[in-house]
Amino acid sequence: MKPILHVITTISRGGAENQLLVLAGEQVASGEKVSVLYLKDNPDLEEDFTNLGVEVISQFANLNPLRQTVLIRKYISNQNMIIHAHLPRAELITRFSVAHQIFVVSRHNAEPFFPGAPRFFSILISRFVTRRANLCIAISKAVQNYLERNNEISPKSISAVVLYGYQKNRILNSRILYDASKSYQIGTIARLVPQKDLPTLLRAFALIVGDVPNATLSIVGSGPLERDLKELAEELGIRNKIDWQGKRGDIDKYLQNIDLFLLTSSYEGFGLVLLEAMANRVPIIAANNSAIPEVIGEFPETLFETGNYLDLSKKILASLSLQSRKTIVQRQILRLEKFDARDMSNRIKALYNQLDHNI
Template sequence: MSARVLHVAKVAGISGAESHLLLLLPGLRERGFDVRLVMLHEDEPGARDFASQLEEAGVPVERLRLPRALDPQAFARLVRFVRHVRPAILHTHLVHADFHGLPAGRLARVPVLVSTKHGFNPFRGNRAFAAADRAVARLADVHVAISAGLARYLAESERFDEADFEIVHYGIEPGPSPPPLPGAPRLAIVGRLIPIKGHEVLLRALATVGGDLPEATLEIAGDGPLEQELRAGVVRLGLDDRVSFLGRVAPATPVFERAEIVVVPSFGEGFGMVALEAMERGRPVIASAVGGLPEIVEAARTGLVVPPGDVQALAAAIGELAKDGSRAAAMGAAGRTRALEEFSQSRCTDRIEALYREALAAAGARRLRRSPHARSSANAASSASTKSQGAR
């Protein structure tokens, strides 16, 4: 194998970042990289499932318990492990991995440090956190953001330099040909039941459009702390017979395939993997104009894009597509083509591989410039050149 690459990630369950790693890491191993993962965790069932899936794909996983956000003992164990493994590249994912992995990599003298930023987080607006995050980020040689929208958000919220980020979109593997749209106004939303996902806005939009589309239904796939509040909202809005709570569904393929339209009404998305998964299944997507979503959903071609939190605009978009089945089907077909051509996993892996090779070449050049032999050779060459000019 070629270069050894150690990824570090904090894992609680399998969502966008973890799904990305489940595709990327085995792909890099197939290309000759000796890829391993240190999984920071709190012994969650989802973390155990993630580690098992990665190991089944041939990627070694070192489990490192992280009992608190910043843990000196876990950090010391990580430094020892990095020194033992001696990777050429250490690549961190998400906040906890950045704060533990980048300093550990620098202490262990790893030649190349890479950091990928994955998402929107409410704490990024905190000035103390932003200052600490920028300070830790200075340790990295390569900065990756999963969308241009995320890079822009980090510049606005934490004062990062947007131009410093390499943009590497998530990728997706093609599934079999999807079934046709059902030809009925069936909506679906997939994701954690948390405020940033915008479920409450969608429920209000569904209630708004209800007079024109009394047959419209909504399936909500996901679990989370807002479930009881959302259920109460369904009752309050008179949507009891039109909204179904499915709980967590993994994989979500059946939910997408039952839907005529998939809605992603988020207030923030680093990328928006649900939109890409829905497009791969040939479904038109109505998405908020935030983060990476407008980079995935091509407005008026593969779906519709609306302002975040705008109930009226979302209701109008739902009505527009739900009443025009042929247009919805055309958008779904265009979405599948776009997903497979513009967001393939091979394209994502190509980009990461190129960044690794460029960074390793730059690190090699730095080592050469710093080595005593290189300096003495350069001095000798300079002296010889001076003598030659004097002889002339």
């Protein structure tokens, strides 16, 4: 197969970035030559990529977008490779840079290509990219439906759904779930941004602490809403019950030390953190929207009405039962088999080969 160049906006820690790490690692393991070119910010995952045998291209990082486009176009002009772009800025710059190469984009979010811009402009730019792309990969059926419903991809564009994958060697073989009578540690991993709807989480937690005085809440993540969320926690009288942990790299260790994982997002393109929680045998309760039921399944005890903190609080209280949590975990482990990293990589490889044959 031709060499593969992944272009991505950042290689900071995040869902799309972590999943690219999985994909690139699987591609290298199958004998492919793989490079990752990132455009901005601190390269948190650079060492992780390098350790997998992936070349990290940093020479264009943190330049202005016009200069990046000119230099990247020159860099790839004579190279016969597959170029796979991830996230809007990377897609757009790659769109202006590619010449004759196979051009693939992955859409990781069920949101406008250009959030905050007028809808017509987001559609215009999104279609400008996808018209040139030979293939648009959606990471979930929810993302594909969003693109089609909101006209962000032309009906003539070729698209496919390839679900995220998880590496089997990271799945915890066993774990003891403890009775909730002594302590009950609830946790979440989320950027502190509006999409994650953390006020719903805080309000639900405030409702249950009276019934579960030994409950604590830890929040892993950072973002612009940190001050507002801490003020809300103060108003709700739960400030001393919350551990704001900021960013962490040791996610598996964190997940293995909580009793219940919550995800309150108003939408998710996929929600890689759900696979991470499933692999660490943590029972999950999450908002019933977008791709979330695709990932964890449509079981009433694990899904709550989006934005409804009363419903969430009831689901949390129901999870106090040890048997209830064991049942949730058993379902999740079976569900996780659907998201095999090698299967994901092989599916993408087949799509690459099909494009290479047809072009």
